[in-house]
Amino acid sequence: MFVKEATKITLCPQETASPPCRPGSEAIKQGIRRNFVKRAASYDRHARVQRFMAWELLAQTAPIVNKAHHILEVGCGTGYLTAALRRLNPHANLLALDLDAALLARARRRLPPDPHLAWVVADGELPPSRDVNLIISNSTFQWFTHPETTISLYFQSLKKCGCLAFSTLGPGTFGELAAALRQAGNLLNINRIPSIPASAFLTATDWARILQQAGFPAIHLQRLPLSLAFPTVPDFLQSLQATGATNPQPRPFSAKLYKTMVAAYQDLFRQNGAITVTYEVILAVAGK
Numbered sequence: 001m002f003v004k005e006a007t008k009i010t011l012c013p014q015e016t017a018s019p020p021c022r023p024g025s026e027a028i029k030q031g032i033r034r035n036f037v038k039r040a041a042s043y044d045r046h047a048r049v050q051r052f053m054a055w056e057l058l059a060q061t062a063p064i065v066n067k068a069h070h071i072l073e074v075g076c077g078t079g080y081l082t083a084a085l086r087r088l089n090p091h092a093n094l095l096a097l098d099l100d101a102a103l104l105a106r107a108r109r110r111l112p113p114d115p116h117l118a119w120v121v122a123d124g125e126l127p128p129s130r131d132v133n134l135i136i137s138n139s140t141f142q143w144f145t146h147p148e149t150t151i152s153l154y155f156q157s158l159k160k161c162g163c164l165a166f167s168t169l170g171p172g173t174f175g176e177l178a179a180a181l182r183q184a185g186n187l188l189n190i191n192r193i194p195s196i197p198a199s200a201f202l203t204a205t206d207w208a209r210i211l212q213q214a215g216f217p218a219i220h221l222q223r224l225p226l227s228l229a230f231p232t233v234p235d236f237l238q239s240l241q242a243t244g245a246t247n248p249q250p251r252p253f254s255a256k257l258y259k260t261m262v263a264a265y266q267d268l269f270r271q272n273g274a275i276t277v278t279y280e281v282i283l284a285v286a287g288k
């Protein structure tokens with residue numbers, strides 16, 4: 001089902017320019033929170049890619065999770081990764097945080113009561129604990145509004161020899177949707193077509209640079225492009241909506257643009273009765 005093609009990222013000495021700045025504002029975070037909580041009930045059923053990302057992240061970090069005494073999980077959502085972390089290490093002090101209390105309540109129901117597991121409603125860009133052995137996060141960092149400062153704070157929050165491990169999505173995600181929108185914009189003579197949030201996600205090279213600038217001496221990054229097949233474009237968009245991973249600041253979209261975009265998508269990316277959807281998964285493990 002998944003096409004997996006791993007690419008190792010190495011930093012070139014000439015790539016020293018600052019990564020693109022992402023607009024940071026409370027309004028964006030509130031939009032992210034609202035989107036995810038609205039879809040909390042359907043998230044688990046549709047989060048195929050997020051589960052794949054969690055497995056890959058755990059495959060890379062299981063020995064580190066196993067040995068950690070204090071773990072901070074950022075953006076725990078409905079608790080899929082939290083439960084897996086607990087199975088791998090039943091004794092660690094585990095702090096799981098998310099922007100939204102209703103998501104945490106759902107995650108809490110997934111796990112048995114546990115005196116060493118704390119659930120905290122907080123913005124993960126302001127880490128609440130220090131002296132942590134492991135900061136871990138699945139499919140959340142693409143929503144950060146000021147990643148450079150956040151990764152620096154993580155570096156400071158980690159103990160000596162601590163580790164930051166995360167999976168995120170890169171700007172290649174939903175490349176077909178972006179191309180279909182451009183094509184529809186051209187056909188309808190619309191100059192400013194709505195952009196998709198994924199186009200502004202950071203690249204693996206951006207993350208490598210941010211981790212390096214924060215002070216991490218050992219950085220391992222991987223890009224794993226995945227292709228999923230959906231019967232139709234509306235099926236894909238409904239499934240995406242059911243995970244809550246949609247635009248935190250949606251712009252109005254006319255019915256005509258939508259129809260033209262769907263037709264363009266099917267024209268360009270339909271094969272053997274299904275449309276292709278690409279996800280660019282990025283995995284990072286950085287040691288202090």
Ligand SMILES: C[S@@+](CC[C@H](N)C(=O)[O-])C[C@H]1O[C@@H](n2cnc3c(N)ncnc32)[C@H](O)[C@@H]1O
Binds near residue numbers: 075098137139144245
């Ligand atoms: C795609 S879901 C992933 C949830 C979970 N990690 C999983 O693997 O299923 C992204 C989660 O990150 C949370 N999130 C996004 N930005 C956040 C932030 N700045 N601080 C804390 N949580 C955040 C959202 O509320 C949402 O629950």
